[in-house]
Amino acid sequence: EAQVTQNPRYLITVTGKKLTVTCSQNMNHEYMSWYRQDPGLGLRQIYYSMNVEVTDKGDVPEGYKVSRKEKRNFPLILESPSPNQTSLYFCASSLSIGLRGKTYNEQFFGPGTRLTVL
Amino acid sequence: ILNVEQSPQSLHVQEGDSTNFTCSFPSSNFYALHWYRWETAKSPEALFVMTLNGDEKKKGRISATLNTKEGYSYLYIKGSQPEDSATYLCALNTGTASKLTFGTGTRLQVTL
Numbered sequence: 001e002a003q004v005t006q007n008p009r010y011l012i013t014v015t016g017k018k019l020t021v022t023c024s025q026n027m028n029h030e031y032m033s034w035y036r037q038d039p040g041l042g043l044r045q046i047y048y049s050m051n052v053e054v055t056d057k058g059d060v061p062e063g064y065k066v067s068r069k070e071k072r073n074f075p076l077i078l079e080s081p082s083p084n085q086t087s088l089y090f091c092a093s094s095l096s097i098g099l100r101g102k103t104y105n106e107q108f109f110g111p112g113t114r115l116t117v118l
Numbered sequence: 119i120l121n122v123e124q125s126p127q128s129l130h131v132q133e134g135d136s137t138n139f140t141c142s143f144p145s146s147n148f149y150a151l152h153w154y155r156w157e158t159a160k161s162p163e164a165l166f167v168m169t170l171n172g173d174e175k176k177k178g179r180i181s182a183t184l185n186t187k188e189g190y191s192y193l194y195i196k197g198s199q200p201e202d203s204a205t206y207l208c209a210l211n212t213g214t215a216s217k218l219t220f221g222t223g224t225r226l227q228v229t230l
Contacts, residue, residue, distance in 0.1 A: 033218065042222035043162070043207065050216055058217060090161065104150035104211060106164030107218070 002027045004110035006091050012116045013081060021076045021113050023091030030096045032074040033058070033107070034066065037088040046089075049074055081117040089113045120144065122210050124221035131198050131228055138194045139224040141208030145189035149211040153182055153193055156205045156223070165193075165206075198228040 004025045013019055025032065033048040035058075045058030049068040063085055065077040074093075078085060092107040123142045131137050141151065150169045154162040166175040171186040179196045195202055205223040212219075 031216070035220075040222065043209075043220040045218055045220075048216060048218075056216065059219065104152075104167050104169055106152065106167050107154075107162075109161035109163070111161055 002108070004091055004093055004108050006089075006110040006113050008113060009111060010114050012118065014118050015082055016080050019078050019081060019115075021078075021089060021091075021115070023074045023076065023110060024072050025074075025093040025108070026072065027093065027095075027108065028071065029093035029108075030071070031105075031107075032068065032091065032093045034064070034074070034076050035090045035092065036060065036085075037090065037112075043090065046076070081115075083117050085115065086117050087115060089115060120210065120212060120219040122208060122219050122221040124206075124208055124224050126224060127222070128225040129227070131226070133199060133228055133230050135198050135228075136194065136196045137198055137226065138192050139206060139226075141191045141193070141221055143189050143191075143208075143210050144212065145186055147212040148186045148189075151184055151191050151211075152209040152218070153191070154207040154209065156207055158204075162207060193224075195226070198226070200228050200230060202226060203228045 007022045030051045034046040035043040044060045046064050047066040049055045090112050091110040094107045095105040125140050152167050153165040156162040166182045168184040173184040175182050181194045184191045205225045207223045209218050209220040
């Protein structure tokens with residue numbers, strides 16, 4: 001089954017304790033992205049990746065890191081989480097996106113990770 | 119940060135009503151507009167991706183139009199059903215076309 005998976009789905013942690021949220025897709029998609037969802041603010045893009053070893057900042061990258069060592073995986077790293085990073089996080093992937101001459105494709109979203117930082 | 123506006127913020131209609139909502143965006147540097155449907159406790163699911171001015175797309179009772187010159191897209195739902203209850207999100211690729219900026223959504227509730 002074609003899907004985007006995220007782990008963990010729920011996490012409660014404390015300020016300053018490094019954590020990683022994993023994201024994996026089995027559709028051979030080039031493009032992957034992380035979003036956070038906060039009430040009243042909509043989905044905001046944190047980081048995105050056009051392909052392996054190619055990543056770039058979205059609108060709210062502060063406090064986050066990402067890596068794209070393999071096409072299928074795009075982990076989100078919080079080196080020193082703070083309470084303002086409490087949010088619902090979504091990973092998404094698409095076949096390709098954003099290059100002239102290429103089709104703009106729909107994104108497939110993972111199930112979400114609800115993170116609470118105390 | 120790019121401003122993508124959706125209106126209304128929320129909408130309550132009765133089963134069988136037809137409805138529509140709006141996504142407004144800056145018309146400069148437009149690349150693509152996406153519509154997603156997001157049910158409570160689930161993940162957003164794609165409805166349409168539109169790139170050309172004047173584009174119209176349809177999926178069952180849901181359709182969308184795009185006007186890139188004036189910077190808006192409409193989403194229409196014909197004969198609303200309770201299962202259409204969801205938040206409808208639009209998102210824009212512009213400028214740095216790889217970035218995707220979402221609006222805050224229109225929350226639709228359909229009652230019997």
